[in-house]
Amino acid sequence: MNEQTSRRRATVHDVARAAGVSLATVDRVLNGRPGVRAATAEKVEQAIQSLGFSRDLNASLMARSRDLKVVFFIPDGSNEFMDSLAEAVARRQSQALADRMHLATRRIRALDAGTLAAGLDGLDPKACDCAVIVTSEEPEILEAVDNATRRGIAVMTLVSDLPGSARKHFIGIDNGAAGRTAASLLGRFLPQGGKIAVIAGSLHLRDHLDRLAGFRDVLAQDFPDLDIIGPFEGHDAPAETQALVAKLLAEHRDLGGIYNLGAGNAGLVAALEEAQRCQPLRVIAHELTAPTRAGLMAGSIDVVLDQNPDGEIREAIAAARAFALGTGRSLAADPIEIGIFLRDNLR
Amino acid sequence: MNEQTSRRRATVHDVARAAGVSLATVDRVLNGRPGVRAATAEKVEQAIQSLGFSRDLNASLMARSRDLKVVFFIPDGSNEFMDSLAEAVARRQSQALADRMHLATRRIRALDAGTLAAGLDGLDPKACDCAVIVTSEEPEILEAVDNATRRGIAVMTLVSDLPGSARKHFIGIDNGAAGRTAASLLGRFLPQGGKIAVIAGSLHLRDHLDRLAGFRDVLAQDFPDLDIIGPFEGHDAPAETQALVAKLLAEHRDLGGIYNLGAGNAGLVAALEEAQRCQPLRVIAHELTAPTRAGLMAGSIDVVLDQNPDGEIREAIAAARAFALGTGRSLAADPIEIGIFLRDNLR
DNA sequence: TAGGTCATGAGGCACGTACCTCAAACTTGA
């Protein structure tokens, strides 16, 4: 029976009293308004520290009669995973609204760095507190991120990080761990050894390379009887991936497994269904979307590794609130958990 | 670029205007105070519906200068998983406080229905909005839950449900799916067929039975070459489990896998480390705790299925807020995702 | 018809913060 002793949270009044200044001065310090001597500001900061004061975000938003605005820039195109990210944002809307947050989604043509950069540049700090972007590494975007940060907008990267930029936070899975997990599972699935084909979207994408590296590491270390064929590039395109898989299956009748670490899973499933093999083939793919879900149900895919879009959006929202509080610096950059799905635990 | 049109949330003022009554009357209806004719209350309800009004929980808590109080009753004893639930509550404290919530934890001697029932009976509705309990099915507790509900405390069950009671919500994994997943993985791990030993804590526990049933289903349907030895009861006790596993390993030199669907994993790991087998043994256990983590790292355990205590506590808190809003009825009782951990994706 | 009960309205204060105005106190430079 160890109840916590509940001490009232410190308020701006407490801070003012502790610092020996007026409410107005505390307010000026808290909200970065001018007209406070450095020495006075220091007294206030000290009082804030010693009281452990943290602005009451909800009272603050209420007083401004204003929602906390977060804009998600999500690639548009044929990638189902990106759609599910956007859907996850939509699913959060009502709950976010109850917490005085407003989520907006902007779909950007995939890999269109110019439009994304322009979008970031066009954000008004008064109408947007936080931007969440999914992007590849482009100098143009790096600059736009730094500019937005300078204007007072907290920028966070989602799925794929933008190291070297002023982004406040990265939300995504550990892709190396995902690759290692795939190898670890396939290794156990094929105790007799054999050949595994590896398909990537592109060998220029950071997340795909990370997965590949993790996959290779574990295979080399723990399962030396397994050989990798590839990696091949399917460019995340269903048609191209389908042709690739069909050719692989025809040329390697003894193939033991396939690891598709990119997208284009509709093509993967189509090729597998067509190929009517007699001996079992163990297949691992990424992202729980309509095609992979169908593949799991039909038995053509054994395991799907998932980024958990809902979890990622939830983290992004939590981080946005943390930055609005000003406590963002203490945010741990711990990666999202990798979802592992079989036919038997589909959500 | 599809921004959402942001319409201001409806307030009590809007409701009053729409219903053609005063603020005081809306207040009386919203907070269940007496002195409103049924016909008038109906008008107010209609206005609430048509405006989609939902009380601003934070303003409400602020006005009452009161936190939303949630009490977690968590079993005490040797069970590491229960400890990690308590730790998950502790981890949420600071964030919850920022959202005007106060979390208290009470550790109850495991399976001590009397103390739990007394704890529920002793809750003051003014000091506690929501109780979250981990319990087995006992009539005594069922009655205490119904009583607490009658006094205005929302009760939620965690990990194991209490069907037939007035509990508002259940938070936990789908144990049938967990058992099916274990079978599906072991089936793929042992393509040659063989024998799998199954160990439960007790065959009187609902969650253990559910796991066992799921496991049996998938094995029978998809992997007929695998035979189950057991189930044996380890009573979630490390020493007993260790003896059991040691005996199993000695008597079945050709054992292909072990599924421990209960606790007592320290004993499982100890027995496995002692046994120095030559041929690989595939082992699946439940709950990511210190012993199972050690087993994964050492290679004695292949896969751990996890309830994800942090996720469960998060859900419990979200549900408590939903009930405080009065929107609890629309809460979907969708189960928490099952965490699947290999050495390669340990968090 | 008087006295009573009940339903409702009007309005105020509180919660913690933001943002505004006005006046007073202080500092600085010539």
Next chain:
DNA sequence: TCAAGTTTGAGGTACGTGCCTCATGACCTA
């Protein structure tokens, strides 16, 4: 030393809700 500027204090209003008091009017019953 005085004028101009800067810094600070005091206090108000607002946000959306809860909770309280008081007044008014409607209705019922003796």
